[in-house]
Amino acid sequence: KSPQCTPDQHLQTQSETQGLESAQVTKPVEETLSSLSALLISATANPENVLIDALDRKVAFLVNFLLMKYRMKELVRKADIWKMIIQDDEDHFHEIFLRACEHMEMIFGLDVKEVDPTRHCYGISIKLGLTYDGMMHPPEGLPKTGLLILILAEIFMNDNCVSEEEVWKVLSKTKIYSGQMHFIYGHPKELVTKYLVMEKYLEYRQVADSDPARYEFLWGPRAHAEVRKMEILEFLARVHGTEPQSYPSQYEDALRDEE
CATH class of the missing domain: 1.10.10.1210 (MAGE homology domain, winged helix WH2 motif)
Known part of the structure; x- marks a missing residue:
């Protein structure tokens, strides 16, 4: 049975609680979406005209790469990430990868998880058991x-x-x-x-x-x-x-x- 919404009087008494809970739901998404929007735009712009941190640019490129792999239903090899995205920035691999995975999770609702530790391959799946993307x-x-x-x-x-x-x-x-x-x-x-x-x-x-x-x-x-x-x-x-x-x-x- 579908739950019923409470009357207007009850909604008013709950407004402060709802405001707090809404902020708890949206704040991580707000921060991540704002960051991703800037990164994706900047990543495809002329680098001579855009002042953006090199790490941010690599995060954006990795997000695009992960989305491409998801659309193609292919596993992601760590070696490919190294070759195409990280290149000579070995010290920052962990940070770049974690930030890209956070964007995938918070904005696109996708989990990036290691599925083959031997070959260092990652699979990308929809969060929470959902079947809709x-x-x-x-x-x-x-x-x-x-x-x-x-x-x-x-x-x-x-x-x-x-x-x-x-x-x-x-x-x-x-x-x-x-x-x-x-x-x-x-x-x-x-x-x-x-x-x-x-x-x-x-x-x-x-x-x-x-x-x-x-x-x-x-x-x-x-x-x-x-x-x-x-x-x-x-x-x-x-x-x-x-x-x-x-x-x-x-x-x-x-x-x-x-x-």
């Missing part, structure tokens, strides 16, 4: 799972139901706006209210008795089938350097979900 939706070829995870986390952290206004307020902190084209997510409004609903990851419905009409989001059936709430909570706790138990109400909800 959004590459078929415009702009084609760019994974959009990061946005889906962000919205699912926002819903979960707000008692499993969140208003559309709150979703766009949260996304605006990461410079994702309803009516503005995004270099990764295309038309965000269309992606969120059409494609993610059509894929059954989100439920988008009118708030009961609202006039003028207001809308709210819940997890869709596909999200419930594929995602464990505890995984969402563990992910949020990890990026904030804390423990799932730091969010008592969500932790109890996640435990019930495990039963």
